[in-house]
Amino acid sequence: MxxxxxxxxxxxxxxxxxxxxxxxxxxxxxxxxxxxQVAAVSDGFNAEQKYMASCFACHSTGAAGAPKVGDGNGAEWTPRMEKGMDAVVTNAINGLNTMPPKGLCFDCNDDDLRAIVEYMVENST
Ligand code: HEC
CATH class of the missing domain: 1.20.5 (Single alpha-helices involved in coiled-coils or other helix-helix interfaces)
Structure with a gap:
């Protein structure tokens, strides 16, 4: 036993x-x-491509008061960035007034949207 x-x-x-x-x-x-993995962005994600596909329509022209992206537009972003990157990214995810949730990029995850916002801000000086 x-x-x-x-x-x-x-x-x-x-x-x-x-x-x-x-x-x-x-x-x-x-x-x-x-x-x-550098960040948890989607497979094959490219911030510039996604920006062009989803955000460019409003953010290149400033349609509906969207902060413009591109050289010479730093002043559009400075007051927004004072809230901090996290708050700005959260607004991009949830939407803000006439800014639609996720900027209409429905296959973007939160990290993709953060990367696009970083791309937009870095290219607006
Ligand atoms: C239909 C037009 C439209 C599209 C498409 C759009 N935006 Fe916007 N966005 C706006 C407008 C308008 C504002 C300004 C909102 C306000 O401050 O009232 C804005 C503001 C923002 C801001 C600033 C938020 C803040 O806290 O001040 C960010 C970041 C942003 N958009 C990111 C994006 C991204 C990323 C995409 C694409 C994935 C996108 N937007 C697509 C219209 C658009």
Missing amino acids: LVKKSVMSSVVKSVLFVSTVLFAGVNFADNSRQGL
Whole structure:
């Protein structure tokens, strides 16, 4: 009875050991994959392309009072950036007055939108 119990417990131990190793292996694979990504933007994401496709229509002309993007438009962005980048990105995600939620880019995730806003601000000096 005593022997049988110790055999059983060593079987349980080796099952636990194997599953711990497997679990650790999976975790390691996940972490290294995340480590390779600079930010959690969508696959194949390109801020300039998305800006041109979704935001350019309003933000190049200043339609409906949109802050203009491009050289010489830094003054349009300075007062907005005083709220801090997080607040400005949140407004882009949720919308603000006539600025539509997500700037109508419905396949953009939050990190994509942040990257587009950074692109817009960096290109408006
Ligand atoms: C239909 C026109 C329209 C489109 C399309 C649009 N915007 Fe806007 N956006 C606006 C307007 C208008 C404002 C000014 C809102 C206000 O301050 O009342 C604005 C403001 C903003 C601001 C400033 C927010 C703040 O806190 O001051 C950001 C950032 C922004 N837009 C990002 C984007 C991005 C990114 C896209 C594309 C993914 C986009 N917009 C597409 C009209 C548009």
